[in-house]
Amino acid sequence: MIRLMRxxxxxxxxxxxxxxxxxxxxxxAQTTTTTTAPGVQITPSLVQRDLANRDLTQKVTxxxxxxxxxxxxxxxxxxxxxxxxxxxxxxxxxxxxxxxxDATSFLLQPGNSRELTVTARIPTSPPSLYGAVxxxxxxxxxxxxxxxxxxxxxxxxxxxRGPKPWTQTAEIADVGATPGGNGQPAxxxxxxxxxxxxxxxxxxxxxxxxxxxxxxxxxxxxxxVLPGFARRLSGTWTPPPGLTGAVQIDVTVHDPDATGxxxxxFTKGMAQVPGGKxxxxxxxxxxxxxxxxxxxxxxxxxxxxxxxxxEGGGERARKVIVAxxxxxxxxxxxxxxxxGLPDGLYTVKAELRQGNDLLDQGATGxxxxxDPSTTRTHSSSNKAGAGGAAVVALVLVAGAxxxxxxxxxxxxxxxxxx
Amino acid sequence: MKIRRTIATVTTxxxxxxxxxxxLAPAAHASQNVDATLGSSVTLDATGATNVTGWALATTxxxxxxxxxxxxxxxxxxxxxxxxxxxxxxxxxxxxxTPAYVASGKTLTSPLTVTPTRTGGTAPVPTLTAGAVSGxxxxxxxxxxxxxxxxxxxxxxxxxxxxxxxxxxxxxxxxLTYTASSTLG
Numbered sequence: 001m002i003r004l005m006r007x008x009x010x011x012x013x014x015x016x017x018x019x020x021x022x023x024x025x026x027x028x029a030q031t032t033t034t035t036t037a038p039g040v041q042i043t044p045s046l047v048q049r050d051l052a053n054r055d056l057t058q059k060v061t062x063x064x065x066x067x068x069x070x071x072x073x074x075x076x077x078x079x080x081x082x083x084x085x086x087x088x089x090x091x092x093x094x095x096x097x098x099x100x101x102d103a104t105s106f107l108l109q110p111g112n113s114r115e116l117t118v119t120a121r122i123p124t125s126p127p128s129l130y131g132a133v134x135x136x137x138x139x140x141x142x143x144x145x146x147x148x149x150x151x152x153x154x155x156x157x158x159x160x161r162g163p164k165p166w167t168q169t170a171e172i173a174d175v176g177a178t179p180g181g182n183g184q185p186a187x188x189x190x191x192x193x194x195x196x197x198x199x200x201x202x203x204x205x206x207x208x209x210x211x212x213x214x215x216x217x218x219x220x221x222x223x224x225v226l227p228g229f230a231r232r233l234s235g236t237w238t239p240p241p242g243l244t245g246a247v248q249i250d251v252t253v254h255d256p257d258a259t260g261x262x263x264x265x266f267t268k269g270m271a272q273v274p275g276g277k278x279x280x281x282x283x284x285x286x287x288x289x290x291x292x293x294x295x296x297x298x299x300x301x302x303x304x305x306x307x308x309x310x311e312g313g314g315e316r317a318r319k320v321i322v323a324x325x326x327x328x329x330x331x332x333x334x335x336x337x338x339x340g341l342p343d344g345l346y347t348v349k350a351e352l353r354q355g356n357d358l359l360d361q362g363a364t365g366x367x368x369x370x371d372p373s374t375t376r377t378h379s380s381s382n383k384a385g386a387g388g389a390a391v392v393a394l395v396l397v398a399g400a401x402x403x404x405x406x407x408x409x410x411x412x413x414x415x416x417x418x
Numbered sequence: 419m420k421i422r423r424t425i426a427t428v429t430t431x432x433x434x435x436x437x438x439x440x441x442l443a444p445a446a447h448a449s450q451n452v453d454a455t456l457g458s459s460v461t462l463d464a465t466g467a468t469n470v471t472g473w474a475l476a477t478t479x480x481x482x483x484x485x486x487x488x489x490x491x492x493x494x495x496x497x498x499x500x501x502x503x504x505x506x507x508x509x510x511x512x513x514x515x516t517p518a519y520v521a522s523g524k525t526l527t528s529p530l531t532v533t534p535t536r537t538g539g540t541a542p543v544p545t546l547t548a549g550a551v552s553g554x555x556x557x558x559x560x561x562x563x564x565x566x567x568x569x570x571x572x573x574x575x576x577x578x579x580x581x582x583x584x585x586x587x588x589x590x591x592x593x594l595t596y597t598a599s600s601t602l603g
Contacts, residue, residue, distance in 0.1 A: 037491030037566055039463030046458050046494065046600035066465060085602050086497055086557040132599070137464070145517050146469030147507070148485065148530070148573060148592055154462050155599035201603075224602045279529070280505045292505065 036065040040072075040108075040137045042154040050161045054122040060101075060156050061115050062135045064108040070137040073105050074116065078347055079130040079157060080363035083191060083232045085223055087157060089132055092365040094311060094345040098123060099131040099158065107140060122162035123312075126197035129160040130226050159199055159224065167196035172260025173230055174358040175206070175249050177237070177271045185236040186271050188218045190251040190260060191358050192233055194225040201225070204233060204253035210245065220251070228310075228349070230361055241269045262356075276301050276352050276359040279332065287368060289337045291350055293327065300326035304353045305335050309346040309366060317341055343369030460496050462598040463489030467571065475577050475590070485532060485571030488596060490539075495601040496561040498569070500532055503593040507575060509584060510591030519591070524584065528576040530592055534558045539567025560601065 041063040049056065064070045076099050078090030093099070102117040122129045136153040174191035188206045203222035208215045220233035233253070243266045250261045265272045275297030282290055295301040302325075308318040319337040327333055345367050352360040466487030475481045490498055507530055509523030536559070561567055575590075584590070 037461045037463070037489070038465070039461040039489060039491065041459050041461035041491075043459035044457040045460040045492070045496070046603070048603070065461065066463070081602055082557075084557065086499060086560075087599055087602060089501075089597065134597070136595075142469075144469075144593075145510075145512065146471035146591075147473040147589055148470035148594060150464070150467045150469055150486070151593060151595040152462055152464035152467060152488075153595065153597050154460050155597055157600055157602065159602070226602070282505060 038065055040064055040066065040070060040135065040154055042135055042156050044156060045154070046157050046159070048159040051122065052163060054162045056120040056160060058118045058120070059115050060118050060133055061113050062108065063113040064110055064137075067110055069110065069140055070108050071105070071140045072108050072114070073136045074101050074103055075134050075136070076101060077132045077134055078365060079132050079226065080229055080347075080349070081226060081231060083230060083358070083361050085231050087132070087155070088363050089134065089155065090347050090363055090365045092345055092367050093131060094347050094365065095129060095131050098129055099133070101133055118158075120158060120160055122160055126227060127162040127164070127166060128198040128227060129158065129162075130199070131158050132156060133158070161198045166198040168198060168200050168256045169196040170200055170202055170225070170253065170256045170258040171195050172251055172253060172258050174356065175251050175260045175262030176273055176357065177247075177249065177264045178273055179271045180236075185238040187234050188237050188249060189232040189234040190220055190253060191230050192225055192253060192258065193230040194227045196256070197227050199224050199226045200256060202233065202253045202255050202258070204251055206235065207250045208237060209248045209250070210243075215240070215247070220253070222255070229363075230358060239266060239269045239271075243269045272299070273297065274299055274301055274354050274357055274359065276303055276354065278350055278352050278360045278362045281348070281350055281362055281364055283366065286338055287341070289339060289348070291321075291335045291337075292332055293335065293352055294332045295327040295329050297329060300328060301354055302326050303335075306351045306353070307337050307348065309339055309341055309348050311344055311346050316346065341368045456493070458494040458600055459492065460598045460600060461491040462596070463491070464596065467596065470573065475575060478578050479576070481575045481577055483573050485573040485594070487537070487568060487570050489566060489568045490559075490561060490598050491566040492561055492598075492600070493564045496598060497557060497601050498534075498559040498596065498598050499557050501556065501595045501597070502530070503595070505529060507590035507592045510589050511587065512589060513587035520588065524582045526575065526581050526590055527578060531574045532558065532594065533572040533574065534569045535572065537568045537570050540565055558596075
């Protein structure tokens, strides 16, 4: 009570002491008190802009909040994502000419910051640019080696759209549900493919029914999808414990509009779904692109892998590999493609499907031919054919998404996707 | 992220009542607009994640060791991912002036896996174990809000009698790259 009375006195005193003139609008001293988290910081960590013109200059600050100096190496990568929206840094970056940084390597003392100037130029087509500025940091003079060598980095993501017109279109490539396990709710999802030329942020609802009776309606929250990529919009649902048989899921998505549907078989409240993962995309002299697939489901998997290589926004090569035999649960298999690409930098995307189910998606950068630059070389490079041979890159699929979607429209007439 | 607030000088009900009771007119008040920007940021603390050296693998076994710790601080949702330069630990020649992979060198049969365990903070950790993935990101953790999170990393490298022993000066090697970034939103 005493504390409250004191507060009231303070408030009253403040009210009586108020000046009648407006407060000055300038010349107020600014004081910044910072509580720093240990480590190396990058800010802003996400730059999402719609530009009135095609050029952007953006400051990105790297700060060393450790207790010792750090050697910073700055690179640029392309940007993609997996079905869950986890960023994928596409390296080497085919967009490097459109996203530049004014520094590549410097020493940063404890407590110090370095402001980088990032310049972006959005191409005419597509009218968008997706990339990342990556700051890798290490203790100066630290030797590479050891059984397991750790590299650490922070990234600033750039999602840029240029002047309109844009093409904002979407298709739903897959609708399904995955069991939660251990009494957890099931995840109901719709895999939305951005078929336009800029990123989109769709949201929607899923109506779940059985034999014409609605069981539930699930919200699918909005998420960013980059052009050419697919992302699952997902919500949770607790199915009745005894639910058995085919369940229909009808999805409606907005911004942009799209619809889709799928059927999931349940057994005693548990969704029965196929599972598969791209565990590896690597290149070999040739060049050959090898995609390793693992059956992560509980039933045999007959995978179809679509690999595309694109350059400057245009698809340059594509391969659809359809397995001729089933993969047993837990088994892995390699699928190889020799694309015959001319020298250059490519963005490679791979999709893993079984029938109409899109199971996984990956992206990487691929260099075919010699690397003309003299940029940093780790003894452990992602580039294929280590040892001085021309780095070969490769890979997978792209327009496959469009192909798959188109074929999906024909579902029923064309059994067995792809 | 922009925060806009209007700060009106204090006019609590209690103050007005008190001022009126005292025969005073209510105090005039001025307003002040305050605009401030707050940029998104991600910080990665890797002081606890050092190279693993001298890892003596058993001829047959699970071979688990600590990969150290990582800390992430962010004022927006973030992801922590790991990429591998090789899909399997690969023969590495330490006798060279600059150690390097051996051309067509031997590889271990099973992939290395990285398992994160949250040791503090608020981020949910996926139940999935990151496996060997070359060229693609593998999610280790997603932070859903602001604050700091810390993770302990466990490395597992299964071996069998089918995995070849190496000559002196050669080891099995792999590079892990941990990246902290914002989510795509």
